[in-house]
Amino acid sequence: MNLFIKNLAKNPLVRFMASLKITVICLALLFILTLWGTIDQVGNGLYAAQEKFFFSFYFLGFGFIPFPGARLVLWVFFFNLLAVTVTRFIHYKLKSIGIIIIHLGLLSYFFAAFVTFHATKETYLQLLEGAGSNLSSYYRDWEVSIWKGEDNPRNVTSVDAKLLKPGFSLQLNDFGLEFHVTQFLTNSDAYLEQPQEGTEYLNASGIKSLKKISPNIEPEKNMAGGTFLLKDKKGELKNLLLFGGEVRPTGLSINDEIVYFQLRKKRHELPLTLKLVDFRMKKYPGTDMAKSYESLVEIDANGLKRQVLIYMNHPLRYKDYTFYQASYAIDKLSREYSTLAVVKNPGKFLPYFACFLTFAGLVIHFMSSSFQKKK
C-alpha cells in the first residue's frame, strides 16, 4: 500500500494536481463566483443564479465568455487537495498526524457536500386538515402522471418533464399506449378559446389552447403546460392537452379502459403515509401575525400508526427523512392547510463527522506542536 502511494506520489499528473497555484486559482475563482452569483441573483432570482454559477460545470459569462462553474472548480479543488494529501504527506510521521487528520477532515467535507448535493431531495407536503398522502411534491419539477381507474391506493406511472420535449415518444406498455410529446411549455397560460385552424384537444377543464409566457423569476411559480398525441392499440389517435393549474385529471377511454392523465408537480414517494389531524396556530395579540404554529400528524409506517406533533425546531425524523413545519395557509372558508418541508438527506451526519475529524486534527496538531516545543 505504501509502495502504491509512493508510486502515485511520483505520478506527473498527481504532482501537477498538487500544485499550490491550483489551490490559489480555485479559491480565487470561488470568490469571484460567489460575488458574481450574489449580484446576479438580485436580477435573475436565486434559483437561476444557483443553477448558473454554482451547480454548473461551466457557463457563458455575459453570453459569450466561457467561465468555470463552482461545480467544476470544486471538483478540481477536491482533486488538488487529494493530490496534496498524497504527495506532501507521503512520509508519514507521528508529528504530522494532526495535519494529515485535518486534511482528511477537509476531504470529508467535500465528500459530505457531494453526497448532500447528489442525494438530498427537498420536497414539500401541503395537507388540508383531515387529508393525508404518502407523496410529497418537488418545488419546481413537473411530471405527467398516468393511472388507470379509481383505485385507492393507485399505481401511477410518472413521466418526468425533463423528457417532455417536442418529438419525444414513449411506449407505455401497461396502458397499451404510445405517448408522443407535441409541445411542452415551462410556463404558460391556459385559454378556452379554440385557435382558428388549430388542433382540437381533449382536456377535462375544457382548455383549448396554451400560450407560452416567460419563465417566472421564481421557478416554483411557473405553470407548465403541454400537448400530447396518444395512440392506442387500435391505432386510434387522441390529442391531449394538460395544464399544470388543473385540479382534475383528464380521463380518456383508451383500449376500453379509463386512463387518467395529469400534469402536476413531480411527486416523491415517502416511506410512510402522513395525515394532518390538526393544525394549530397562535397569533400575536391584536394582530394577524402568526406567533407559532404546529401540526399534529398521524403517521402510518407499515401499518404502525402513531401521532406526532411537528413544530418549530421540532421536526419529525423518520429514517433519512426530516419533516419540518414550513408554512401554513387558510382559505376563504377558514380551512387550515399545513405545509411541511420534507428533506431526504442520507448524508446528514457526514458534515458532523467531517467537522469532528477537522477539530480532532487541530487539537492533535496543536497539542503535538506544544509538546515538541517543550522538548
Next chain:
Amino acid sequence: MRNYFIYFFITLVFLISCDRPQLVSQYREVIIEPDIDAPFLDGQDPHAFMKTKADMKQLAKDNPQMQALLDQSTAKVSLRWVVPEGWVEEAGSGMRQATFRSSNPNEKDLEVSIISLSGAAGGIEANIIRWLGQINIPAPAKEDLQQFLDAQEEMLTTSKLKIKLLDLTYFQKNEASDVPSAIGAILETADKVVFVKMTGSKQTVQKSLNKFKILCQSLAL
C-alpha cells in the same frame, strides 16, 4: 501528454455519469380525503386559472367523459334576466352566465356577474367570507355574520324564487367612498346556486344598488 488525456477522459466520464435521475418511474399513491364537502374553494375551482372568454356550448363537442367532469362543476341552467338601463351585457365565460358593465364613463370600475353552480357551493356564509376577502375585509365573528345576514333584504324574483341580497358595504361604514366594495345576491334552488355579484368602488356600487336589485328580481329559471 497522452496519459493526461486518458486521465482527463476518465474523470470527465465519472463526472458526467453522476446525477442521472430515473425519468420514467412508477409509484403507489395513497389518497386520504378530508371529511368535508366543499367543492368550490379558491384554488380548487376547476376553472379558476383560465384566462378566457369562452362559449360553454363549445365544450359539448368534447367527449362524454370530459363533459361529465365539466357537468360536475357547471350547472346548466337556462337563466333569463332583464338588463337594467345603462348597463351593457357581455358574453358569458366559463361558469359565468353573463357579465354586465355600466355605459356611464364615470362607472368604469363597475362589473356585475351572474354565476351558476351545482350543489351547495360552500353555503352562503362561506361565500360571504370569500367575497369579503376579495375586498380586503377580514372574516367577521359568527355573531356579526349572523347579525349581517339578519339585516339583509330578501326579494322575490319573477319566478317567485327567494333571492337574498348581501350588501357588503355594511362592513365598510367607516371606509372612504373609493375603497373596493361589492354587493352580492344568492339564489338557492334544490340543486343549484346562482350568484349575482356587483363589484366596484363603494360609491359606485351604492349608486348602482337599485339597478342591481332590478337585475336580481328579473332572474327567471
